[in-house]
Amino acid sequence: MNRFRPWTKNLNSKFKSTTSKIQSSLSSSSSSSSSSSSSSSSSSSSSSSSSSSSSTSLSSASSSSSSSSSSSLSSTSSSSKAQDPSTSASFLPNAPPLLASSQKIDRKNKTYNKFPSTNDAPLDVYSIIQNRLLISFLSKTKCELCEKQWDGSVQMNKREGLFVILSFQCSYCKNIIVLNSSPQVPGSKQHDINIRTQIAGHLTGIRHAGLKRISAALNIPPPIEEGRHNKKDRHLLESIKLCATDSMRNAIKQAVSTAKSSDLTVSGDGTWQTRGFASKHGAAALIANGPSPKVVDIDTFSKTCNVCAGASSLLQIGTSESRSKYDQIIKNHQCGKNFDQSSGNMEAVCTLRMFERSETKYGVRYLKYVGDGDAKTFSLLLKKKPYKGVKIEKIEDINHFGKRLKRALKTVKSQCGGMKLSDGKTIGGKGRLTGNVKEET
């Protein structure tokens, strides 16, 4: 377990907070919450307690001496070799110097103790362990019931996606110990590992099909069945949205404190689902300027709605019944279509909308805009004036400026062609404007 500590620190800072936030929002938004006394922000403690509960299940059948579950796991192995550095007498003046291995253990324990909460950081990490090795690990311990050297078999009692319940039976006394491979998200019936896997599928863009291949290659159980996976996506999306909103609010707070003002400098950019200005979907984001730029607002635009498109088939039936059904669907649905201009205007309109809502949403104004060279966006901001009586200042982004400069020079070169300039030479040639400008972006 010690081995994981250096990178768990990174892992914690980057992903743990995000995923645990998603978890906590999942648990709080879950309707099936039964006895989740742990509310909102206690995600880290809840996940740590649940991780320890999963390891208690290793020793659950005994319930005799194990006060802390993880110690019961490590006690048998650590007693043989690694002496506990806290009990070591090496800190005494005349004590012999520590052996290399004890020094290592000591050092790692110190790193471990740096974590604010003693037992959540490394214990939240997953280890992919081959079952054969689990058996060989158990065979180094003694059976909790008959106290013989453990010898037995493993069986999978339950599987749900990557979550498994394994049972280990002692061949002498038939005592069974059970191991849950992942904790349950508090207030939900879902297991932590399956939620993480689903998020991973979206973050990497490989989705369910890709996750299945990864599982096959790693020889681990496949993710939850596709239908259920898709169903859970909706729930997950809501939780991720909450998490994103939270993150953007924090980003605004940071930007305001860095700028020491509620008038901020932001940069913006847009993207389309498909190239060529005919995309049905687009998105744009604003990023606060500063030493650690973070996304402060996002918006998406869609020129189609799946529900509207699906319902239109009812109109083709032509009966009054189908017509009224169509009207009902259209009336009750939350339409996904929110844009009917040309796709080329998406970025500009999207950006303007985020500017217009900045005061009501966050109480800030974006007074300086680092443009990406999309002239439409800035001219729309100038025209519509999202902040009364204040002109937004444009700051040119050097990358896009360079790109535009290059394009302009190329145009000049092609226009001049072989024409002789005032010095009697053409525009091209050695030491003059060549066509070999390296494209960086």
Ligand SMILES: [Zn+2]
């Ligand atoms: Zn036994």
Ligand SMILES: [Zn+2]
């Ligand atoms: Zn619609």
